Amino acid sequence: KNQVEQSPQSLIILEGKNCTLQCNYTVSPFSNLRWYKQDTGRGPVSLTIMTFSENTKSNGRYTATLDADTKQSSLHITASQLSDSASYICVVSAVPWAGNMLTFGGGTRLMVKP
Amino acid sequence: IAGITQAPTSQILAAGRRMTLRCTQDMRHNAMYWYRQDLGLGLRLIHYSNTAGTTGKGEVPDGYSVSRANTDDFPLTLASAVPSQTSVYFCASSDPTSGRGNEQFFGPGTRLTVL
Numbered sequence: 122k123n124q125v126e127q128s129p130q131s132l133i134i135l136e137g138k139n140c141t142l143q144c145n146y147t148v149s150p151f152s153n154l155r156w157y158k159q160d161t162g163r164g165p166v167s168l169t170i171m172t173f174s175e176n177t178k179s180n181g182r183y184t185a186t187l188d189a190d191t192k193q194s195s196l197h198i199t200a201s202q203l204s205d206s207a208s209y210i211c212v213v214s215a216v217p218w219a220g221n222m223l224t225f226g227g228g229t230r231l232m233v234k235p
Numbered sequence: 236i237a238g239i240t241q242a243p244t245s246q247i248l249a250a251g252r253r254m255t256l257r258c259t260q261d262m263r264h265n266a267m268y269w270y271r272q273d274l275g276l277g278l279r280l281i282h283y284s285n286t287a288g289t290t291g292k293g294e295v296p297d298g299y300s301v302s303r304a305n306t307d308d309f310p311l312t313l314a315s316a317v318p319s320q321t322s323v324y325f326c327a328s329s330d331p332t333s334g335r336g337n338e339q340f341f342g343p344g345t346r347l348t349v350l
Binding site (some may be wrong): 125164167216 | 236239266268273274275277278279280283285293332338339341342344
């Protein structure tokens with residue numbers, strides 16, 4: 122069964138600090154991996170997407186990495202801000218055009234404290 | 236309207252009642268989806284529609300039905316609500332031909348409580 126595991130489940134950091142969130146997957150075949158940010162009470166919003174051949178992708182202070190050999194991805198947040206407080210969801214796609222073939226991780230809930 | 240809207244924002248429902256959650260998008264996306272999100276679990280797909288006039292079952296379809304009469308609207312119906320359907324429901328859409336792959340755009344969610 123396809124699975125996406127995220128760690129840690131929750132994390133508290135001080136404003137200005139860096140952090141790294143982890144995502145391990147056992148999805149086959151593999152098409153791409155996305156990280157979504159979900160603010161409290163809102164729907165998820167895409168941050169980055171990576172395909173098999175991409176190792177790293179940045180979006181402002183967010184940098185995602187992908188190791189397709191070990192089936193691991195990470196999301197690094199630099200110089201955290203209070204607005205980074207949210208859940209971060211790792212989503213793996215088996216087929217690029219089939220939106221019904223996504224596997225969602227359970228998310229990491231990040232809290233940034235002043 | 237900009238993006239995806241859902242209604243109602245929240246609802247408390249007695250068990251056994253019928254309820255329809257509404258979802259409308261103005262992006263002309265062909266594909267639409269319904270998910271439920273429960274604490275500690277990832278988003279789980281209930282039903283989906285790849286284009287107007289077609290629907291398909293997701294991971295957890297039992298107790299739910301959908302219709303897709305046109306491109307913009309994708310209502311989700313609970314025929315006879317049960318407490319285990321207490322959850323937050325998200326509608327999403329995507330355009331597989333856009334070059335953005337299968338990026339999904341989510342609505343703000345409907346928080347449903349079944350008593």
